[in-house]
Amino acid sequence: MKHGFIPAISTLALSMALSSNMAFAQDYTLRLSHTGAPSHHYQTITEQFAKEIAEKTDGAVEIQVFPSDQLGNQLESVEGTMIGTLEMTLASDTVLSNWVPDMGMLNLPFLFEDMDEYLEVVEGPVGDMLSAxxxxxxAVIIGWWGNGMRHVTNSVRPINKPEDLEGLKIRVPEGKVFVDTFKTLGAGATVMSFGELYSALQLGVVDGQENPPAHIITQNFNEVQDYVSRTGHIHMGSPLIMNAHLFYSMPEDIQKTLLEVGREYDRRHIDLIANLEAEQWEEVAERGMKINDVDKSLFRKAVQPVYDDAAATFNKDILDLLTK
Structure with missing residues (x-):
């Protein structure tokens, strides 16, 4: 019988008693939660990952994918993965920063020019230190997957310069850097879960939000937002995490396979996002949203206080590597 997390713990003692050539003899069923809609690239990449893991473990590991926060919002899913009531979550670095504050430095505004720069950083010493x-x-980070550069939408006016954000209520995800960034830019930063966002925009609880184009489309934000300003202000990564106790209770062959495939999918996910975004921006325009680009240098200058605060907040050794 296939099992999830609780039975997996009980197999640890048994596996230690058996010879090492028993790898893949035990079956595992792992639930993987993510916040994206079934049409989002999160679903595409996790389904591909699940299929490849099943193939490379000869069916010993079955990963069941649950989109749209079906198993709980991101905070709940990340906590569940850490304590062992959930096996895997496609998380976000900003949600993880609630447990590991240093993860928040990956969200510093205008830190990365593009997703390639992000991947170069997290696959190096910075990623190793944050993983620890x-x-x-x-939790164990199985892969440093992506999400995309984030852009501001709202129902009031185009955002061309930092001053245009003043007085707007902008929904941001859980994370100090997000809140600090938008407060510094003069907006009312309002933290709420992603699942509550559409109705909040519809009811006017908030004026706008910020996300990559994939979320704009899959969540139909065009129905409740008129403007999208391509600020590219923050990159949010999507680390794939797994409960550490479960991971280390598995045979080494399975551990190795999960990590190898997970890291291969770092690049695969980034490339998938990049290939999709050209089409997504066309669809955003076709849906009637007014798109404008910004002079990022104006925004970089305006968010300097966020960096001043970061120097007093984050691990100096990691921050120095990140910003050198």
Whole structure:
């Protein structure tokens, strides 16, 4: 019988008693939660990952994918993965920053020019140090997957310069850097879960939000937002995490396979997003949203106080590597 997390713990003692050539003899069923809609690239990449893991473990590992926060919002899913009530979550670096504050430095505004720069950083020493901190909280980072550069939408006016954000209520995800960034730019930063966002925009609880184009389309934000300003202000990564106790209870062959495939999908996911975005921007325009680009240098200058605060907040060694 296939099992999830609780039975997997009980197999640890048994696996230690058996010879090492028993790898793949035990079956595992892992639930993987993510926040994207079924049409989002999160679903595409997790389904591909699940299929490849099943193939490379000869069916010993079955990954069941649950989109749209079906197993709980991101905070709940990340916490569940850390304590072991959920096996895997496609998380976000900003949500992880609630447990590992240093993860928040990956969200510093205008830190990365594009997703390639992000991948170069997280696949190096910075990623290794942050992974160790996440593991201290009970989860293993299987892969540093992507999300895309984030852009501001709203129902009031185009955002061409920082001053245009003043007085607007902008929904932001859980994370200090997001809140600080939009407060510094003069907006009312309002934290709420992604699942509540559409209705909040519809009811005027907030004026706008910020996300990559994939979320704009799959969540139909064009129905409740008129303007999208391509600010590219923050990159949010989507680390794939797994409960550490479960991971280390598995045979080494499976551990190795999960990590190898997970890291191969770092690049695969980034490329998938990049290829989709050209078409997505066309669809955003076709849906009637008014698109404008901004002079990022104006915004970079305006958010300097966020960096001043970061120097006093984050691990200096990691921050120095990140910003050198």
């Amino acid at each position: 901190q996440v593991e201290d909280q009970g």
